[in-house]
Amino acid sequence: MVTMRDVAQRAGVSIATVSFVLNNTKPVTPATRAKIELAMTELGFRRNVVARALASRRTHIIAMAYPALDHRFGLSAAEFFTSAADAARKQDYHLVLWPVGNDGAELTELVGQGLVDGVVLMEVQLDDPRVGILQATGMPFALIGRTTSLDGLQHVDIDFETTVEEAVGHLYGLGHRRLLMIAGDLSDPRFRSYGPYVRTEAAYRRVAAEYGVETVVFDCADTTRSGQEAAAKVVREYSDTTAVLVVNEYAALGVASGLKKNGRDIPGDISVLALLMATETARLADPELTHMRTPGPELGHLGTESLIRQLEGAEPLPPHLVPAKLHHGGTTAPPRHD
Amino acid sequence: MVTMRDVAQRAGVSIATVSFVLNNTKPVTPATRAKIELAMTELGFRRNVVARALASRRTHIIAMAYPALDHRFGLSAAEFFTSAADAARKQDYHLVLWPVGNDGAELTELVGQGLVDGVVLMEVQLDDPRVGILQATGMPFALIGRTTSLDGLQHVDIDFETTVEEAVGHLYGLGHRRLLMIAGDLSDPRFRSYGPYVRTEAAYRRVAAEYGVETVVFDCADTTRSGQEAAAKVVREYSDTTAVLVVNEYAALGVASGLKKNGRDIPGDISVLALLMATETARLADPELTHMRTPGPELGHLGTESLIRQLEGAEPLPPHLVPAKLHHGGTTAPPRHD
DNA sequence: GTGAAAGCGCTAACAA
DNA sequence: TTGTTAGCGCTTTCAC
Secondary structure, eight states: OOOHHHHHHHHTSOHHHHHHHHHTOSOOOHHHHHHHHHHHHHHTOOOOHHHHHHHHTOOOEEEEEEOTTTSOOOHHHHHHHHHHHHHHHHTTOEEEEEEOOSSSHHHHHHHHTTOOSEEEEOSOBTTOHHHHHHHHHTOOEEEESOOSOOSSOOEEEEOHHHHHHHHHHHHHHHTOOOEEEEEOOTTSTTTTTBHHHHHHHHHHHHHHHHHTOOOOEEEOOSSHHHHHHHHHHHHHHOTTOOEEEEOSHHHHHHHHHHHHHTTOOTTTTOEEEEEEEOHHHHTTSSSOOEEEEOOHHHHHHHHHHHHHHHHHTOOOOOOEEEOOEEEOOSSOOOOOOO | OOOHHHHHHHHTSOHHHHHHHHHTOSOOOHHHHHHHHHHHHHHTOOOOHHHHHHHHTOOOEEEEEEOTTTSOOOHHHHHHHHHHHHHHHHTTOEEEEEEOOTTSHHHHHHHHTTOOSEEEEOSOBTTOHHHHHHHHHTOOEEEESOOSOOSSOOEEEEOHHHHHHHHHHHHHHHTOOOEEEEEOOTTSTTTTTBHHHHHHHHHHHHHHHHHTOOOEEEEOOSSHHHHHHHHHHHHHHOTTOOEEEEOSHHHHHHHHHHHHHTTOOTTTTOEEEEEEEOHHHHTTSSSOOEEEEOOHHHHHHHHHHHHHHHHTTOOOOOOEEEOOEEEOOSSOOOOOOO
């Protein structure tokens, strides 16, 4: 292993000077800088990040805490995580995945190890216990999602209001008046306080009222089968519905196939609009689902950006609320005239 | 921050003794051990992993190198990664994701930083350049996948032979004689040397010959659309086919919907069997696809296990080849009698 | 069985 | 502008 001491020796300077050029922390004359840089390339020097971490008390590692017990790590989570990892790498940070329980015990344990400089919290609950824990430890963190009371918390999230407005506006604009929302399953204790479900549903009730359409809302778990069952229920009990909005990604695929199986033509008889879906997922259906694209890559990036700015003492990133944007597939159209 | 020095002081012993009980590296009398443990809990001591790493030259961090440019990080990759992260955590390791180019330049850079004790390589090519790089650096590593010449390389992989045998056997046993394989896209330079594609196709040609069925093989990219196009081609050019095997996960969904769109009833007219698919993905189709389940969780776990054993100087894990197992969905059935 | 002390490779005062 | 040096918190050898 080539150390800074070796480089210093070869360049005929002190180890401190080497450190100064490496970190750009003090002015160094071009001549000595050149000598040092030459020595570094000749020796193939690479600075040891562990020693640096110990001395500087900054590891340049951040963690993404993912409550894997309560939320499966699917396509959307993969989008968040990989974009966060990319963003971190571009800023010379490493990203580790912490699959932790939602109660915060493991989180305390891990934070105490001193391995990471900060934490990005995924799948945030409205009253997330992890927030208090992190605050108590003084560990810097950023949220992808939001708690209810976020006084000064660094966060980025989906703009559910705008998303739902555009979604409903799209359907209303096509002429639909009998909408139905297949929402997230708030009866499941794991999701009772899950931001995306709560906020989407609330926004929908508000927007629907504004448009003067009645608000029928079903709960539905995020599985294809649940979506199919919900579709059957729509056909059975709300047969005059002309358009459904589906919150859950996988459920939406089931809703589409379930409606077809029950003899409904999409979008001839009924339109289907997925809220919060990865375009990758939308493409799995035939026809491709019209959907509001989850801004996973954007939020993964912004989340780490927000955290890293804190760590570097830079201007804090103002909270970003990113709306999901409408992607036209083949599952929405004007309602049949009757 | 509570350090070992604090604990030692409070317990009235030396810092070395504290280290001995923490690491179980030297005998300590029950009495002093008790004193120390008491002091630790009273003070809420947590050993700093960075200092430990520097002193012991073992960081207890491992990396998963994922060639994100060539392979999208989808549901299967997420399965591999999260199970690997879990396995690592259970053995007191951290897992970082390294989205790196496939050429190995970035890998050299990252390995040189000295952050990780070892590397798990994902999406291994038959002649993967990363292997040589890692060997040259002396960094321990394990493969999820295999190169062609693996003399003593630690690896775990899918048992493609057994998987294909069971798949073909299943269809043959149902009475199918006109099979067709929709294979991975070997004309794409990124996948020309991609183990799963090459090995699956080779195994298929061998097994099909054994069964005496003709071997029609299409190339197909891993997208729903490509799958749909392949399905159209099957209907157009090989209309007497009674069963198709599809290698690619997302293509398989497209094949199923494409066949339906072209008037084929599944499984009445034609059976569809997905090779190498996550059950989560299979459930997205209606009916659920009959598929050979990719052993992602098993391999993610085994890959880190293999690596960690090397790191701990334990008995090496013998190479594991795990077959994908048949999961019955609703897309295979005996061929129509004619 | 326990302690003293020398590092691990780097950063960051402080001094020159 | 450059050098000296005292740590960062822990592991580990060697002596007692």
